[in-house]
Amino acid sequence: MQIIQPHYHAIARTAQDYERMAMSGVVAVCEPAFWAGFDRRHPETFIDYFAQISEFEPTRAAEFGIRHFCWVAVNPKEAENTELTQEVLRQMPEFLGKPNCLGVGETGLHKSTQNEIAALEAHVELAMKHDQLVLIHTPHLSDKAHGTKTVLEVLAGMDVNPDKIWIDHVEEQTIEWVLDAGYWAGMTLYPVTKCSPRRAVDILEKYSTERLLVNSSADWGPSDPFTLQECIVDFRKRGHSLQEAVEIFHNNPCRFLGQNPKWDIKPIQISES
Amino acid sequence: MLSPKQTLDTYYLEARRDLLEVAALLDRYDEAVNRAGGPADDESRLKVLREAMEVLAQGDHPQPNRTELLLEHFSKIN
Numbered sequence: 001m002q003i004i005q006p007h008y009h010a011i012a013r014t015a016q017d018y019e020r021m022a023m024s025g026v027v028a029v030c031e032p033a034f035w036a037g038f039d040r041r042h043p044e045t046f047i048d049y050f051a052q053i054s055e056f057e058p059t060r061a062a063e064f065g066i067r068h069f070c071w072v073a074v075n076p077k078e079a080e081n082t083e084l085t086q087e088v089l090r091q092m093p094e095f096l097g098k099p100n101c102l103g104v105g106e107t108g109l110h111k112s113t114q115n116e117i118a119a120l121e122a123h124v125e126l127a128m129k130h131d132q133l134v135l136i137h138t139p140h141l142s143d144k145a146h147g148t149k150t151v152l153e154v155l156a157g158m159d160v161n162p163d164k165i166w167i168d169h170v171e172e173q174t175i176e177w178v179l180d181a182g183y184w185a186g187m188t189l190y191p192v193t194k195c196s197p198r199r200a201v202d203i204l205e206k207y208s209t210e211r212l213l214v215n216s217s218a219d220w221g222p223s224d225p226f227t228l229q230e231c232i233v234d235f236r237k238r239g240h241s242l243q244e245a246v247e248i249f250h251n252n253p254c255r256f257l258g259q260n261p262k263w264d265i266k267p268i269q270i271s272e273s
Numbered sequence: 274m275l276s277p278k279q280t281l282d283t284y285y286l287e288a289r290r291d292l293l294e295v296a297a298l299l300d301r302y303d304e305a306v307n308r309a310g311g312p313a314d315d316e317s318r319l320k321v322l323r324e325a326m327e328v329l330a331q332g333d334h335p336q337p338n339r340t341e342l343l344l345e346h347f348s349k350i351n
Contacts, residue, residue, distance in 0.1 A: 192290050199297045206304070 001245060002268060004253040005029040005228060007106075007135075007168060007188060007215035010057050010068065011049075017218070017225050018064040024229050027250075028067035028265055030257065031057060032106040032135050035075045037220055043087040046074065054098040069263065071105035071135050072096065079110075079119035089122055096130050102260045103127060105135025106168065109147040112139070120154055124165075128158075133260055134165045138174065140193060148174040152181055164259060166213060171195050175203060179211060184256050186213040189227035197231035201238060209248050213256060243270045295322070321350050 005021065008029035021029070031053050033046075040046060053070040061068035072095045074085045095101055107123035109116050120136070127134045139147035151167060162182035170178050170185045171194065178185040187200045195203075200214055214231055217223035232249055236242070251267035258266075275283060302319065306312050313319075325343050 192286050196290065196294060196297075198294065202297055202301055202304075 001025045001232065001242065002027050002250050003228065003232065004250050004265070005216055005218070005225065006213050006253045006257070007032060007186065007218075008225065009034055009219040010061065011052060012220035013218050013225065015060065015063070018061055018066055021225060022064040022066055024226070026066060028069065028253075029061060030069045030071065030102060030253075032071040032137075033073045033075065034106060034219065035077045039078050039081065041081075041084070043084055043091065046084075046088045047091055050092075050095045054095055054101055058100050067265065069100045069102050069257070070098070071103050071133075072101060073105050073107045073123055073135075074119060075106060076108050076110040076116045076119065076137060079116045080113065082115055082118070085115075085119050085122070089126060092126060093130060096132055099262060102257055102263060103133030103135065103164075105133075105166075106137040107134065108137030108139075108168075109143075109151055110137075110139055111143060112147050112150045117150065117154055120151070121158065124155065124158055124160060127164075128160060132164075133257070134160075136165065136167045138167060138169045140169070144169075144171060145173055148177060152177055155183075156181070166256060168213075168215070169194060172199070172203065175207060179207060184211045184213060186215055188215045188217055189224075189231055190217040191222055191224050191227065193222075197227050198234050200231050201234045204235065204248060205238070209252070211252075211256075212248065213252055214249060246270055295326070298322075318350055321347060 058068040104127035166184040168186035216228035218225040257263040
């Protein structure tokens with residue numbers, strides 16, 4: 001089965017992960033800009049990072065026949081540094097023009113501070129001005145519900161096209177708010193801290209899957225890129241057809257990401273004969 | 274050996290995850306009952322799970338032997 005990893009922090013992972021993903025049917029990964037585990041102090045560090053994910057990382061993925069796309073943003077944890085955020089935002093349009101860059105992300109909220117909210121608004125404004133897709137991070141654990149509500153309130157006060165916005169890391173208590181507001185919703189499957197593969201299948205069975213994306217977890221912390229495959233296996237074990245799996249784990253990312261013409265992977269139909 | 278705080282720091286999130294999985298299983302079962310229009314012919318495993326949670330919910334255990342109690346409890350099911 002052909003699989004797309006819509007949210008994958010490749011720079012934190014090994015070539016062996018690429019190799020195993022290729023062996024399991026992954027055809028493309030999308031790498032949002034994220035927190036490095038420490039707060040970067042200089043805009044230039046972000047610029048080098050953006051160059052890494054827009055220029056170098058695609059070559060590493062290509063060695064395994066995997067397409068690599070990216071997103072650029074200042075993540076919410078570093079948005080407290082307003083000067084740095086403004087300078088990086090000023091230089092971001094250059095990277096939005098890169099052949100593999102799909103949009104602005106992951107922006108969003110962590111502790112939902114005023115500086116984070118201001119940075120989120122600035123990122124969304126920039127994206128809308130340049131007709132870009134937006135990937136929005138929602139907080140983890142106890143901050144999840146409040147942070148997600150705040151993201152929705154911020155977006156409700158802006159002139160945005162919900163079709164172009166993907167709100168990520170939804171769980172059972174937040175998914176309905178996101179879908180009801182007309183946005184795309186992403187589930188992120190972690191070994192411990194976020195949604196699990198089985199809970200994701202429960203959600204897929206409960207809600208309309210039209211605007212749902214499913215991500216594995218792939219970063220420098222405890223995470224596992226193969227939670228996505230685990231989810232697919234559980235989905236199939238429950239009796240859902242191969243085409244239904246393809247619709248969710250390949251075609252939905254194509255439908256959302258394909259709003260950017262740089263994404264040239266098309267939805268596929270499995271022959272039943 | 275871990276201190277009480279270190280024990281919670283180290284294992285709280287894993288326990289949270291495991292409880293969420295149990296909650297999801299119970300929701301999944303209820304959804305299946307709704308779809309099928311009735312419960313499974315034999316709900317004894319569900320009953321045993323609920324009784325196990327009652328054991329865990331008791332605040333006062335004279336000795337730390339909840340795991341042993343649950344293993345004995347689960348042995349009721351083949």
